[in-house]
Amino acid sequence: MTTASPEQLNTPSDLGTEATVALADRLNATLADSFALYLKTKNFHWHVSGPNFRDYHLLFDEQAGQILLSTDAIAERVRKIGKTTVRSISDIARRQTLPENNAGFVGARDMLAELANDNLHLVQSLRAAKAVADEARDNATSGLIDAWTDEAEQRAWFLFETGRHG
Incomplete structure (x- = not known):
C-alpha cells in the first residue's frame, strides 16, 4: 500500500499557514x-x-442524524483549508471536551437535561471556532459555523422544552 505524505494532502488555500x-x-x-x-x-x-x-426515541434519533451530518461538513471544511482531520476513536477521545456518560441506566428526564447541556457545550465550542475563523478572515467557515450553532441551539431548546415539568 502506498502512503501519502502530509504534503500530498495539503489543499491550496489563500489563508495563511498560522491561520489554517x-x-x-x-x-x-x-x-x-x-x-x-x-x-x-x-x-x-x-x-x-x-x-x-x-x-x-424519535427525538434522539432525529437529533443524532442532524449531528452526524454536521460532522462530515466540519471535517470537509478542515480539508478545504488544507489540513487533516480526526482519524480514529482515540484521536476523537484525545480532543473531546464533552463529558461522557457510561452509566448503566439514565432516566429519560436526565437524558433530556444532559443532552440540552451538551448541545450548549457544543455551542461554546462553535463560538470559539467562530472567533478563530473571524480572526483568519475565513468568511466561509464563519458562515458555516453560524448554521451549526443555530442547529445546536435549536436542539438544546427542543430538549429543554421537552423536559419541562408541566
Whole structure:
C-alpha cells in the first residue's frame, strides 16, 4: 500500500499557514465534541425507556442524524483549508471536551437535561471556532459555523422544552 505524505494532502488555500493551523485545530476539537455528542445521543436513543419512550426515541434519533451530518461538513471544511482531520476513536477521545456518560441506566428526564447541556457545550465550542475563523478572515467557515450553532441551539431548546415539568 502506498502512503501519502502530509504534503500530498495539503489543499491550496489563500489563508495563511498560522491561520489554517489554528482553525483546523479548533475545528477538530469541535468535531471531536460533535462525534461525542452524536454517540451519546444515539446511546440515549437506544436506552431510553418510560411513558414517553416513542417521542424521546424519535427525538434522539432525529437529533443524532442532524449531528452526524454536521460532522462530515466540519471535517470537509478542515480539508478545504488544507489540513487533516480526526482519524480514529482515540484521536476523537484525545480532543473531546464533552463529558461522557457510561452509566448503566439514565432516566429519560436526565437524558433530556444532559443532552440540552451538551448541545450548549457544543455551542461554546462553535463560538470559539467562530472567533478563530473571524480572526483568519475565513468568511466561509464563519458562515458555516453560524448554521451549526443555530442547529445546536435549536436542539438544546427542543430538549429543554421537552423536559419541562408541566
